[in-house]
Amino acid sequence: MSSFPNSPPTPLLGIDFSSAPSRRKPIWMAQGERHGAVLRLQSLQSFETLESFGAWLAQPQAWLGVFDMPFGLPRELVQTLGWPLEWLPLMKHYASLTRAEIRDQFAAFCNARPVGSKFAHRACDGPAGSSPSMKWVNPPVAYMLHAGVPLLLEAGASLPGLHEGNPQRLALEGYPGLTARELIGRRSYKSDTKAMQTPERLIARKDVVEALEQGRSRLGLRLKVSHAQRDELVADGSGDKLDAVLCLTQAAWAVQQPRYGWPVDADALEGWITSA
Template sequence: MSASPALPDPALPTPLLLGVDFSSAPRPAKPIVAAWGRRSGAVLKLDSIEALPSLEAFEALLRTPGPWVGGFDLPFGLPRELVEHLGWPTDWPTLIHHYAGLSRDQIRETFAAFCAARPVGAKFAHRACDGPAGSSPSMKWVNPPVAFMLHAGVPRLRAAGVHLHGLQAGDEQRVALESYPGLLARELLGSRSYKSDDKAKQTPERLIARKDLVEALEQGRSRLGLRLKLSHAQRDALVADASGDRLDAVLCMVQAGWASTQPNFGLPARLDPLEGWIVSAVPADA
């Protein structure tokens, strides 16, 4: 793990901020969504939102020159318990290389066999960050298929040479952190749902929840202490997107904005270098 950076030098340029709502199988109808912004003090200004219809477009995004700090909504690691049980490499770069060489069918079959041998209520192995973040286990292959998101996304992050803090050194002008929009959304909305890809579930209640979530972000009501600055058109577009993909990208950008102000990018000092960590999640023993 690399040394903890100092707080940002005010004489240096403030990095751009990036938030990415990732898909392992992007297409024009369901693209990867990237939100770009910048921080001025405690204010985050949303500059633009991009739709990336392919993994090739995602690769091009990663080559954007820095300085930038990005929050990516996909798991960067697998549970140590799972890796050790399977006898896979326990060195993170070697593990990711091994994982990238598997097919999705092989991943599904391997993980399903692991789960089948375990008792009800403890089928999946978890990373240390899952509990504090409220995130799905990164070995889950359906609803949501985060195991495939890791498979599609992390090898591309490595190939792009970005700096994966705590996992693998790279270009420190392009910093990639694991983000999870649900962590910030739950802080502001509780258990209320604000999105669905199912048109039948795109209800007035979810519309109201998106309005409330955007308002809370603009007022800076989260523990991250940052206020989101939007134009009227941007606000309307975030609220109108019933899938929540644009809003999720912005939530990841806000988490990246917080991380950009923190020593060690806000990651715990005792981060497991195999599992990684979700930015802004608070360790259980903190």
């Protein structure tokens, strides 16, 4: 079980992660600083490979980041498959598998279950409204876990509640859709398909940014962006840059919370989604 360091590092990061980043769809990282109730967006940076992102994480620097990817698997799934019931041994076992092996084992698990409850869920999925971390398609979050957590471990990061590493590099799991839904309900604000990047979705992104600037979320923060940054967030039809900023707002909330917002009774095998 990881401890919860008393003096959280800065800067704050929000990461929209991809298990297969490319020039067309890179990993996006938003960096910012919190001053009281104001969160100032400092920069947006992209990474086109897992290697380049891992190299950035491993640099000798301090940060607290919220990552849009799962940090754990459902306990029910792990028990059924007979995998290790402690987080670090489980992650090492998971990293040793190929994506094809993961898909086959998860598909067999689902096929043995009744319609309507094919997937196992973590305790945080309900309050966060997130996809089960064992999903391998639409979105392939199981592969994001497989690609991302090893990078954090290689960088020596601490994952509060799960794994104790360098207290100056703190990684928390986030889910941008949780904050976005609070601001605009179930309206869709993004699509990776060009033809689906409609005027309605552009207006929805504009509304999300405006709501963040006005501090209308329960996170109690007002986002401060430049005109150019606002235009950049609204113009990105994929929503990836905006998702990175939504994760950044969750990081700015977590940095002020006891235990970074982790419930006392959170499952140290499954993990927890920040602000759920």
